[in-house]
Amino acid sequence: MSxxxxxxxxxxxxxxxxxxxxxxxxxxDPGFLLPQSFxxxxxxxxxxxxxxxxxxxxxxxYLGMAWPKEYGGGGKPQALQDIVTREMVKQKLPxxxxxxxxxxxxxxxxxxxxxxxxxxxxxxxxxxxxxxxxGFSEPDHGSDLGNAQLKATRDGNEFVLNGSKIWTxxxxxxxxxxxxxxxxxxxxxxxxxxxxxxxPMKIPGIEVQPIKKLTGEYGFNQTFFTDARISExxxxxKEGGGWAVALATLAFERGxxxxxxGGHSMMSKHVSEVVTLAKTAKRNGKPAIEDPVIRxxxxxxxxxxxxxxxNMSRGRIKALNQERPGSLAMSGKLAGSxxxxxxxxxxxxLQGANAAYYVGxxxxxxxxxxQRSYFNAFSATIGGGTSEVQxxxxxxxxxxxxxx
Amino acid sequence: MLDTNKKPTILFSDEQEQLLEVATNFCRDKFPMxxxxxxxxxxxxxxxxxxxxxASLGWLGIAIPEEFGGSGxxxxxVVTVVEPMGEYLAGTPxxxxxxAAQALLVAGTSAxxxxxxxxxxxxxxxxxxLSEPSGxxxxxxxxxxxxxxxxxxxxxxxxTFVTDAASAAFIIAxxxxxxxxxxxxxxxxxxxxxxxxxxIDETRRSYRIILDGITLPASALLDMTKTESALAxxxxxxxxxxxxxxxxxxxxxxxxxVEYLKTRKQFERYIGSYQALKHPTVDALLAMExxxxxxxxxxxxxxxSVEGEVAVRMAKATSSDALSFASDRAIQFHGGFGFTYxxxxxxxxxxxIWCEAQFGDASHHRAKLAEMLL
Numbered sequence: 001m002s003x004x005x006x007x008x009x010x011x012x013x014x015x016x017x018x019x020x021x022x023x024x025x026x027x028x029d030p031g032f033l034l035p036q037s038f039x040x041x042x043x044x045x046x047x048x049x050x051x052x053x054x055x056x057x058x059x060x061x062y063l064g065m066a067w068p069k070e071y072g073g074g075g076k077p078q079a080l081q082d083i084v085t086r087e088m089v090k091q092k093l094p095x096x097x098x099x100x101x102x103x104x105x106x107x108x109x110x111x112x113x114x115x116x117x118x119x120x121x122x123x124x125x126x127x128x129x130x131x132x133x134x135g136f137s138e139p140d141h142g143s144d145l146g147n148a149q150l151k152a153t154r155d156g157n158e159f160v161l162n163g164s165k166i167w168t169x170x171x172x173x174x175x176x177x178x179x180x181x182x183x184x185x186x187x188x189x190x191x192x193x194x195x196x197x198x199x200p201m202k203i204p205g206i207e208v209q210p211i212k213k214l215t216g217e218y219g220f221n222q223t224f225f226t227d228a229r230i231s232e233x234x235x236x237x238k239e240g241g242g243w244a245v246a247l248a249t250l251a252f253e254r255g256x257x258x259x260x261x262g263g264h265s266m267m268s269k270h271v272s273e274v275v276t277l278a279k280t281a282k283r284n285g286k287p288a289i290e291d292p293v294i295r296x297x298x299x300x301x302x303x304x305x306x307x308x309x310x311n312m313s314r315g316r317i318k319a320l321n322q323e324r325p326g327s328l329a330m331s332g333k334l335a336g337s338x339x340x341x342x343x344x345x346x347x348x349x350l351q352g353a354n355a356a357y358y359v360g361x362x363x364x365x366x367x368x369x370x371q372r373s374y375f376n377a378f379s380a381t382i383g384g385g386t387s388e389v390q391x392x393x394x395x396x397x398x399x400x401x402x403x404x
Numbered sequence: 405m406l407d408t409n410k411k412p413t414i415l416f417s418d419e420q421e422q423l424l425e426v427a428t429n430f431c432r433d434k435f436p437m438x439x440x441x442x443x444x445x446x447x448x449x450x451x452x453x454x455x456x457x458x459a460s461l462g463w464l465g466i467a468i469p470e471e472f473g474g475s476g477x478x479x480x481x482v483v484t485v486v487e488p489m490g491e492y493l494a495g496t497p498x499x500x501x502x503x504a505a506q507a508l509l510v511a512g513t514s515a516x517x518x519x520x521x522x523x524x525x526x527x528x529x530x531x532x533x534l535s536e537p538s539g540x541x542x543x544x545x546x547x548x549x550x551x552x553x554x555x556x557x558x559x560x561x562x563x564t565f566v567t568d569a570a571s572a573a574f575i576i577a578x579x580x581x582x583x584x585x586x587x588x589x590x591x592x593x594x595x596x597x598x599x600x601x602x603x604i605d606e607t608r609r610s611y612r613i614i615l616d617g618i619t620l621p622a623s624a625l626l627d628m629t630k631t632e633s634a635l636a637x638x639x640x641x642x643x644x645x646x647x648x649x650x651x652x653x654x655x656x657x658x659x660x661x662v663e664y665l666k667t668r669k670q671f672e673r674y675i676g677s678y679q680a681l682k683h684p685t686v687d688a689l690l691a692m693e694x695x696x697x698x699x700x701x702x703x704x705x706x707x708x709s710v711e712g713e714v715a716v717r718m719a720k721a722t723s724s725d726a727l728s729f730a731s732d733r734a735i736q737f738h739g740g741f742g743f744t745y746x747x748x749x750x751x752x753x754x755x756x757i758w759c760e761a762q763f764g765d766a767s768h769h770r771a772k773l774a775e776m777l778l
Contacts, residue, residue, distance in 0.1 A: 086411070275778065289778060292771075295770075295771070295774040295778060296767060296770050296771070296774070298774070298778060299721075299770040299771075299773050299774050299777070299778075300770065302773070302777060303698070303718050303721060303722060303770075303773075304694070306412060306698070306718065307694035307697060307698065307722070309411060309412050310412055310414060310694075310697035310698060310700075310701050311693060311694065311697045313411070313412060313413050313414045313697070313701070314414050314696070314697045314700060317414060317416045317700075319416060319420075319421040319424060319425075320414075320416060320424075320696070320700060323655070324689075327689065327693055328693060331686075331689070331690050331693065334690070335690055335694075388679070388683070391679070391682065391683040391686045391687075392679065392682065392683075394686045394689065394690075395676075395682040395683070395685060395686045396682075398686075398689065399658075399662050399685060399686065399689060400662065400666065401662065401665055401666065401674075401676035401677070401682050401685065402665075402666060402673075402674040402676045402677045403677060404673060404674075404677045
């Protein structure tokens with residue numbers, strides 16, 4: 001990383017340069033509805049469009065800017081990358097599709113990986129040549145991640161994988177997977193039998209089967225492992241030390257720890273778009289935005305959306321986090337995902353009878369975007385630990401409430 | 405009007421950090437719950453010794469310019485003192501006196517400022533008399549009147565929720581004069597009919613003042629050309645400080661809940677292990693954290709025209725809601741004990757209703773925000 005922090009003037013210049021570059025290079029309308037996050041990439045045309053877009057941004061030098069140069073990063077201050085990310089959100093540009101690589105596998109490898117692993121994996125994560133997926137949840141073990149049962153049985157200097165992982169976003173396109181597996185089924189403590197691997201996907205014994213989502217689209221997969229053989233060099237961390245690596249990965253995933261490559265990973269809906277909707281929707285012959293109840297609800301969303309931005313800002317001020325230091329970082333995912341779900345739900349309620357249309361009908365408002373994004377919002381309130389589990393974690397770790 | 409791309413940034417100065425630390429320790433030390441309960445029963449309105457200590461810490465002059473004996477800081481620094489007072493339910497005249505000083509700073513005549521501001525810095529108590537029996541939150545249309553004849557003003561009308569009036573050296577009251585709102589400074593000697601009110605928050609000393617028959621020299625008027633801006637300023641300053649009290653109060657209520665959930669057992673389990681109690685407690689925490697972020701953003705932006713007003717109203721709305729929710733759940737989660745006067749939960753609930761009812765509740769502020777933002 002660079003030693004000297006950029007001056008405000010340099011940051012301003014850079015902001016202008018980036019805004020200009022994106023304005024000139026933003027992709028044309030592909031002619032099909034794009035997904036709003038990596039969890040929703042359902043078709044090949046969506047995938048290749050998004051992969052090309054990430055590659056273009058990386059090649060322009062606007063991704064992984066703060067990652068070390070020797071592994072393909074830019075070696076520049078994080079502040080520059082943050083400017084790029086903000087500009088992408090601001091211009092409502094498509095998201096960076098290699099999310100798992102950029103935001104959690106990448107920082108994990110940079111933090112805990114061997115020199116060989118860093119050299120082998122980091123450049124392809126940035127260029128999107130190597131797509132990553134995640135093998136955490138299992139059909140019978142969703143929220144109870146520490147109970148994962150997929151077997152990795154040692155056979156000399158190899159491990160043999162048997163079992164199944166589910167919700168494998170990008171699984172069909174992925175070259176690599178971060179995998180939590182059970183190397184020892186006989187430990188007293190369930191966490192001690194787990195190990196963490198970086199594994200290749202295109203090997204015999206691994207089969208990826210798409211899952212049709214509640215939206216009617218694809219994006220998630222179930223991955224089946226039948227005597228799939230991997231080298232012991234795929235281990236990251238110690239054999240039996242996988243739980244600690246998984247927790248470190250989740251901290252990156254939930255944004256509780258920094259170090260991500262940058263770029264946005266999700267096209268969140270903003271309350272300003274719902275305000276626009278409220279201006280065109282009708283209630284009793286008048287614009288919905290004139291209805292006092294709707295106005296009050298809109299203000300609640302406006303305030304709540306700002307709460308999240310302000311929590312980020314206050315989270316950086318140590319003196320304002322003395323009593324419960326982890327509180328803001330640990331609650332961001334819960335607050336943000338539930339906010340998105342409720343905001344989308346409210347957007348549907350504004351549409352009157354037309355809320356009942358769906359993607360594909362010419363009269364569906366915004367092409368059915370709100371209906372689809374309401375359904376997809378559940379991926380964040382369920383994935384990465386359900387909101388209910390998040391409540392437990394915050395209650396126990398931040399407030400010190402008893403587990404039992 | 406709505407710019408969701410602009411990243412709001414909270415600023416927190418070294419002075420704020422120091423004051424927050426000192427005030428947090430002071431309040432923890434001086435306002436334990438048994439003391440707060442003693443103060444509720446006490447005959448006198450305040451403990452003079454404690455008040456003198458707060459004055460000697462310089463808390464009354466924080467936002468008063470140095471030329472009048474203050475520290476020359478801002479209300480953002482006052483917030484850091486008021487928040488911990490809210491957490492420990494301290495019922496002191498700090499807020500009332502600070503707001504009276506703010507009224508003088510915006511609209512006081514030179515003579516009024518020179519006479520009173522240095523005294524306030526040293527511990528003289530003052531208060532505002534803005535509310536009236538109608539209960540309307542609108543400040544610029546008082547029913548109380550002043551009529552002028554020659555150089556004398558004669559007052560008529562009733563003012564309510566005048567906190568700490570019995571210990572105040574003077575009050576600043578709003579009245580209608582020549583059809584327009586005006587502010588008058590009334591010294592204690594001129595006050596005749598001052599009655600203690602029975603209010604829901606028993607940590608407060610609140611008074612009803614009947615102005616009928618009070619006569620004042622015209623020099624008691626604050627600058628009438630500045631009444632409007634003074635009332636707007638007081639409105640937002642009061643909201644900011646009430647937000648600080650409510651945020652601190654929400655944290656206090658959460659601590660009361662957590663303490664009980666960690667120690668009380670039912671069916672051989674700590675009740676805090678039940679998700680029916682654990683999850684809403686986390687919701688209370690998230691609401692308080694959000695409110696606190698709005699509070700310190702409002703402190704950062706205070707005085708910056710539209711953005712400042714938006715930030716303060718958001719802080720008032722979120723903090724009222726946060727304290728109401730946390731203290732309401734605090735009663736419920738204590739079960740039968742929560743229904744008793746002995747349980748501290750009721751103290752926080754009463755404080756919550758007070759904070760909501762003063763200077764506009766959450767939906768009032770959201771309605772104002774809707775006018776500004778939609």
